[in-house]
Amino acid sequence: MPYDEPNRGQVHFSPRAGWMNDPNGLLHYRGMYHFYFQHAPDSLVWDTMHWGHATSPDLVHWTQQPNALVPGTHPGDLWSGGGVVDLGNTSGLKDGPEDPIVVFSGTQGVRMFYSLDGGSTFTPYDDGRIIAQPNGRESRDPKVVRHAPTSQWAMVVWSDADGNGVDFFVSPDLKTWERTSRYVADWFFECPDFTPMELDGETVWGLRDARGAYVVGDFDGRTFRTSWTEPQTITRNPGAAGGDYYAAQSFENLPDGRVVTMAWQGRNKGSVWTGNASFPVQQRLVGTPDGPRILSEPVDELRSLRTSTSTWETPTVAQGTTSIGSGRTFELEATLDLSASAAETFTLRLRGHHDLTYDVRAQQLDGYDVPVAPDGTLTLRLLVDRGQLAIFSGLAYVCRNVDFDSEAAGDELELVTDGPLRVRSLALHQLASSWVRP
Template sequence: MTAAEPNRGLIHFSPRSGWMNDPNGLLHYRGTYHFYFQHAPGSLVWDTMHWGHATSPDLVRWTEQPIALDPAIHPGDLWSGGGVVDLRNTSGLKSGDHDPIVVFSGTQGVRMFYSLDGGFTFTPYDGGRVIAQPSGRESRDPKVVWHEPTGQWAMVVWSDADGNGVDFFVSPDLLQWERTSRYAAGWFFECPDFTPMDLDGETVWVLRDARGSYVVGAFDGRTFTTAWTSPQTITTNPGAAGSDYYAAQSFDNVDRTVTMAWQGGNHGATWTGNASFPVEQELVGTPDGPRVLSRPVDEIRTLRHDTQSWPEATFSAGTHVLGEGCTAELEIAGASRACTLRIRGCFDVPVAPDETLRLLVDRGQLAVFSGLDYRCLNVDLDRRAAGDEIALVTDGPLRVSSLVLHQLRP
């Protein structure tokens, strides 16, 4: 990996070389997180899709693995899709010590591939035949989840039948699928993610699309219903494919909702695209209804070193250098007036009075968290930077109840 390249993230995954886009088949198995992704290994632009693969013991330290799905071996368009761990062996595919890991891909029909070695090599199921046929002329991006109340699997697939929307399928065994219903919405485009989440002790379902637009509703194992007439968005800067946040997917076989997205606005001489830093998400009640709250996964703590803190501090008007570094985590709370966090001399993040704001800084990426506000950004920091200083800027006397700067190991 050419880590010295400008804008190559040190706490954000990018492939050693080639193009990457959507996360695929994210799952956890026997202590290892598997991150598959859309990958054109020999190109810096979108090209014939493979499934790249990286693994991590903790969501923050990633090791790139050999290609998981290769069009020379695995049939069909290997576009975006989901993956599950078949812990119950509902498929009957288990042979040996490992539980089947099953992934789904394909356009204009869903194909299935399974692994019996813990998610490293995959075999096409039944020669790669289509196992589920969505409606419409175009369809893609199957995502599968276990539905505990009915003891069955549910699949959601985007298609263009009479406009944008998703088809729902159910299966007892991952092999035979019945199409049961459709959720149609003009705003819903590509890469569905479908997640059970807790809201005040009850399970509800969050259905989101590639831009991070989402609705909250109920799912009886066959049909998704919602009272929402329009969606909310995960980030406050949603964009189209290739933007700073797209096609986020949740991990299977974890006891929390963790997602990663594609950040398409970053590139170097040998690579294009990176993954967002993984976030944990929960539903919180607000006067306007339930909303998704995002925060960095707790495992970020293992990257921290050289921490500086300013509890109940006072700053005079001017620019105050807090430290230096191209990978850092900042948190500020209880500012008595509006102020600014200036990152490496070239990017300003405004801080409102009494706001609690958390910021992750990398060489070409920023993530900003403040209450329900989550911004996931590609920023050309390495090329624009006027040094590595991280500073607090205020136009007048400023008091803060807490200010913390953690340097982060790559």
């Protein structure tokens, strides 16, 4: 099947056909990235959930594989969950040359499935019995991570017991789980992600929910503690399920220790598919005067898609409208010296009709807070695709669905400014399609 329908992203994963939502069980195994996701293969709306499956050698070129978990074959509600690689065979399930890949799913109780063929097919553990039972009327979305200091596995599961929050479980072998503690927060709703991150040489833990709201704290292998009373958000545009950014999950077992996440973007669709995944971003903790914050950047593998680069050589852009190139799928990097500029606003006009306007005094881009650096410079990095737009600027990350191809307005990229604008650097990178065509 060709992947060149109007508004299907060329560097963003979407299913060959059918509906997709949350990422599930993201992991790396023997040189291959595995991206499992909520999938209704025969519907354009949310329906009976399968676990779809795609693989990539480099996080950018994806090949969709047969579904990994299928209703009827695999018991329980096959809703969102997580996965790990059992490199030490703590489960005792290894039977052959492959390490067990173990995934977890289920509502109102967690079920376990394991693969002995590198993540292609899965067997229900113990006939699909529930191996961990959170408190509350509703529970779902187990995420599992290795806690190295105690040589144990930790699981976090959302539930509605005594209000929104997550239950923590611990296990030596992925099969037997002890409930150890609970973190309660009104803001915390479904799809938890739990990730060790480095800050100033120390390991701290980030706990986030489906909307990308997060807190940072300590985890001793049994209990998570944080001094934060209010969360921060990963993106400048947090929203509900089916919006521009939801249910991000981090990859497990990455060989280089990076924290890499992908989210569900629900507002992109075509004649045969609905939904896409956000472009993978690397996330790290940085110190700020207000405390630790998560910084997001596109993974470096994006550079492998660049086919050509054009640069802007004129240091000052005059008032008015100036063409700075064209393209359908591209990356734009710009550093602007606002301290040496007279402009009060400037606009990047993408694909001939979509405007991103920066208000210099308010330090806002399209209504989102995007502050300049202390020296008066503003750095912008845009990833523009047929149905997607990602904006990166310091700590600011905006992840959106934009139907660029719904208006045949051309591919022109323009800079519109109400006064002279000083440009330190500007580069436009054209990007090749990342699709691996069968």
